[in-house]
Amino acid sequence: MSDRIVVLGAGMHPWGKWGKSFIEYGVVAAKAALKDAGVAWKDVDFVSGAATMRNGYPGYVPGATFAKALGWNGAQIASSYAACASGVQAIAAARAQLLAGLCDVALVVGSDTTPKGFLAATTDDPDDPNWMRFRAVGATNPSYFGLYARRRMAEHGSTRADFAAVKVKNSRHGLTNPYARYRKAFTKEQVLGAKIVSDPLGLLDICATSDGAAALILCREETAKKFSGNPVTIAGVSTVTPQFPDLWLDMPNFATDSAFAVRTPARSFRDSIARTALEEAGVEPGDLDLAEVYDLSTALELNWYENIGLCEPGGAEAMLHDGQTTHGGSCVVNPSGGLACFGEAVPAQAIAQVCEVAWQLRGDAGDRQVEGARAGVTGNQGLFGHGSSVVLTK
Amino acid sequence: MGSRPVVEGWFSEGEEPALTGSRCTQCGTFAFPKQLAFCSNPHCDCDEIEEASLSRRGTIWSYTNSMYKPPHPYVAGDDFKPYALAAVELEHEKMVIVGQVAAGVAYESLAVGDEVELVIERLFSDDDGDVVTWKWRPVAEGASS
Numbered sequence: 001m002s003d004r005i006v007v008l009g010a011g012m013h014p015w016g017k018w019g020k021s022f023i024e025y026g027v028v029a030a031k032a033a034l035k036d037a038g039v040a041w042k043d044v045d046f047v048s049g050a051a052t053m054r055n056g057y058p059g060y061v062p063g064a065t066f067a068k069a070l071g072w073n074g075a076q077i078a079s080s081y082a083a084c085a086s087g088v089q090a091i092a093a094a095r096a097q098l099l100a101g102l103c104d105v106a107l108v109v110g111s112d113t114t115p116k117g118f119l120a121a122t123t124d125d126p127d128d129p130n131w132m133r134f135r136a137v138g139a140t141n142p143s144y145f146g147l148y149a150r151r152r153m154a155e156h157g158s159t160r161a162d163f164a165a166v167k168v169k170n171s172r173h174g175l176t177n178p179y180a181r182y183r184k185a186f187t188k189e190q191v192l193g194a195k196i197v198s199d200p201l202g203l204l205d206i207c208a209t210s211d212g213a214a215a216l217i218l219c220r221e222e223t224a225k226k227f228s229g230n231p232v233t234i235a236g237v238s239t240v241t242p243q244f245p246d247l248w249l250d251m252p253n254f255a256t257d258s259a260f261a262v263r264t265p266a267r268s269f270r271d272s273i274a275r276t277a278l279e280e281a282g283v284e285p286g287d288l289d290l291a292e293v294y295d296l297s298t299a300l301e302l303n304w305y306e307n308i309g310l311c312e313p314g315g316a317e318a319m320l321h322d323g324q325t326t327h328g329g330s331c332v333v334n335p336s337g338g339l340a341c342f343g344e345a346v347p348a349q350a351i352a353q354v355c356e357v358a359w360q361l362r363g364d365a366g367d368r369q370v371e372g373a374r375a376g377v378t379g380n381q382g383l384f385g386h387g388s389s390v391v392l393t394k
Numbered sequence: 395m396g397s398r399p400v401v402e403g404w405f406s407e408g409e410e411p412a413l414t415g416s417r418c419t420q421c422g423t424f425a426f427p428k429q430l431a432f433c434s435n436p437h438c439d440c441d442e443i444e445e446a447s448l449s450r451r452g453t454i455w456s457y458t459n460s461m462y463k464p465p466h467p468y469v470a471g472d473d474f475k476p477y478a479l480a481a482v483e484l485e486h487e488k489m490v491i492v493g494q495v496a497a498g499v500a501y502e503s504l505a506v507g508d509e510v511e512l513v514i515e516r517l518f519s520d521d522d523g524d525v526v527t528w529k530w531r532p533v534a535e536g537a538s539s
């Protein structure tokens with residue numbers, strides 16, 4: 001049995017604010033992925049859902065929710081929740097089932113509807129740190145992004161203009177992406193002139209929240225031959241936790257770990273996320289043609305260049321301004337337009353990143369195609385020590 | 395009307411207020427909020443953890459502000475005023491803790507590396523009086539501890 005797992009099909013529901021049920025979006029994405037793979041729903045024997053916390057009980061059990069919506073077919077199911085990394089946990093669960101020979105064709109789905117404005121606490125429970133951080137400190141998600149951005153400015157001399165250049169790049173990348181919510185080119189002046197949310201970040205530096213859904217069909221390499229889809233290899237998957245002590249002030253925590261007894265981890269959490277997947281894949285950062293990373297803020301995209309290993313710490317601004325992370329450069333970052341053009345749909349986003357990389361490696365990305373793309377990586381990080389990455393190769 | 399803490403047991407008040415964290419009696423690892431049942435150090439299997447008052451002073455690791463009113467359960471009242479936040483590095487505990495910056499501090503005066511100290515201040519008021527929380531206040535240059 002082959003130990004090579006492939007993405008055989010990818011599908012999305014466009015991101016936006018559509019006012020519909022997350023189940024409808026997920027079904028649209030799932031059907032698109034099935035069609036892309038040339039697979040019939042009856043052939044799917046494992047459904048792996050990424051959960052949403054904002055849609056009641058059906059959101060907690062997405063494996064069953066989407067299996068029912070597509071019409072019960074007796075498939076085995078799993079539901080995963082891991083904040084922003086939920087989508088890749090769902091991919092990892094499906095991959096493990098396929099590798100073990102316990103299923104043949106897996107459907108992975110993530111979908112969400114999100115409220116306008118700040119992502120807020122989902123329970124009214126003072127024992128939940130995600131509640132208490134709003135109550136006791138008023139620390140929103142953008143507050144943390146602001147802290148990270150100011151830290152970057154202090155460490156590397158970055159400026160607000162550097163951050164704005166990320167938005168300018170990503171807004172151009174996403175201009176013709178039919179799945180992106182925001183398709184408008186922004187100038188540096190517009191980004192710098194937008195109202196400040198959490199200094200040094202303005203409204204155009206911080207990603208919005210959106211409705212959206214993404215789905216994948218996964219199978220073993222030899223199974224793929226039975227279908228018409230054009231497979232792309234999943235060469236590495238990472239859902240690593242931090243190593244103690246985690247000295248990055250992760251959302252929604254009040255404090256980092258204490259490095260009193262153990263001074264520094266072997267590798268920082270953010271550095272470990274993508275590098276773990278790259279190591280499994282045997283792919284060097286220099287071999288990457290594209291990366292889809294979580295630009296929750298413009299400044300965080302720059303951190304990712306360094307976290308992935310595209311450049312040394314402090315080298316990201318030069319890479320950006322040299323054009324190395326746009327079309328024609330060494331590694332195009334966020335060719336989809338990234339969160340800047342999508343807005344975050346939490347359980348769908350990590351899956352959407354994999355959809356984009358798969359289409360790019362197949363040469364199916366249309367106007368936003370990265371020339372000759374052969375290897376790509378995704379990276380994200382969210383609440384409670386969750387991060388994820390997938391490496392795909394042609 | 396008196397004042398009451400926004401959360402019980404997270405900080406002490408008085409002349410020299412401090413955050414109440416915890417410390418492992420074996421390896422010395424700190425935690426905030428306090429965590430008395432287990433130690434976070436994976437190399438330590440000690441379960442005797444004691445409460446510990448954390449250092450009152452530290453240096454700014456980073457800072458930011460909130461120009462928009464946060465969602466519930468933040469209580470802003472009708473007259474929301476932007477506020478600053480600082481993530482502060484404690485030298486002894488070797489950790490970073492976030493809190494609001496004390497009222498009346500000019501945002502533009504903050505800088506990474508500046509020394510700050512912990513104060514207890516009003517967060518909001520309701521029918522039962524003031525609700526207080528911990529905040530960081532820059533230490534005036536030349537001030538003694």
Ligand SMILES: [Zn+2]
Nearest residue numbers: 418421433438
């Ligand atoms: Zn210990």
